[in-house]
Amino acid sequence: MEIRLDGTHYPLETLGPGRRLGIWLQGCSLACAGCMSRHTWDPEAGTVTTVSEVLALWQQALVDGADGLTVSGGEPLQQAAALAELLAGAARLRDEARRHEGSAGPRSTDLLVYTGYEHEELTPQRRRALVGADAVIIGRFRVAEPTRLVWRGSANQRIVALTPRGAARYAPYLAQESAGPRLQVGAGEDRELRLYGVPLRGELAEMERLLRQAGVAFTERSWRP
Numbered sequence: 001m002e003i004r005l006d007g008t009h010y011p012l013e014t015l016g017p018g019r020r021l022g023i024w025l026q027g028c029s030l031a032c033a034g035c036m037s038r039h040t041w042d043p044e045a046g047t048v049t050t051v052s053e054v055l056a057l058w059q060q061a062l063v064d065g066a067d068g069l070t071v072s073g074g075e076p077l078q079q080a081a082a083l084a085e086l087l088a089g090a091a092r093l094r095d096e097a098r099r100h101e102g103s104a105g106p107r108s109t110d111l112l113v114y115t116g117y118e119h120e121e122l123t124p125q126r127r128r129a130l131v132g133a134d135a136v137i138i139g140r141f142r143v144a145e146p147t148r149l150v151w152r153g154s155a156n157q158r159i160v161a162l163t164p165r166g167a168a169r170y171a172p173y174l175a176q177e178s179a180g181p182r183l184q185v186g187a188g189e190d191r192e193l194r195l196y197g198v199p200l201r202g203e204l205a206e207m208e209r210l211l212r213q214a215g216v217a218f219t220e221r222s223w224r225p
């Protein structure tokens with residue numbers, strides 16, 4: 001099955017516990033004011049690949065000791081069928097890897113999905129797409145409700161466990177504030193700078209200001225119209 005991606009990154013350390021494979025799906029019509037990822041809105045942009053190709057990345061991440069998979073976007077539930085296949089495949093590969101670990105395991109490895117939809121917007125089709133996930137971080141980004149809660153962009157967003165594994169994994173973090181860096185920096189294609197994570201209010205503007213002082217100016221920014 002085809003899936004349209006904005007990108008992938010490993011190891012991702014700012015969107016979920018531990019070192020994770022990050023997968024960003026392309027396309028979001030929710031258009032939250034203040035979204036830092038406007039480049040993911042266009043459903044025709046990004047790169048088309050297959051779920052199998054993405055699962056190959058996950059398999060390699062498991063070999064490399066990944067602590068989990070984070071699916072974000074964009075809005076993952078706007079590619080519901082591909083997301084369902086991705087999560088089902090990721091859970092299967094995770095369980096196979098655990099079986100092979102034998103006495104050395106099992107390692108705790110979770111599948112986390114970000115969605116901007118609210119709980120009451122989870123239609124049966126969207127709920128089915130999330131069946132393989134251990135937890136979701138749910139709710140629109142609301143720029144007027146800043147937060148220091150770990151992995152969340154605004155105070156309304158909730159971590160919701162969907163499995164016993166997710167409940168055990170995320171219970172310590174439900175009300176925890178960020179202790180370490182909230183953003184990771186990576187290099188994308190064609191002189192792109194990629195930021196992974198959730199900044200505090202004002203951090204992106206401050207970063208721009210400091211870089212400008214150092215003689216570095218952005219030609220485009222995904223957090224500005």
Ligand code: SF4
Pocket residue numbers: 028029030031032035036037038040073074075115116117140141
């Ligand atoms: S914050 Fe997330 S849900 Fe909201 S517009 Fe941006 S990508 Fe879409």
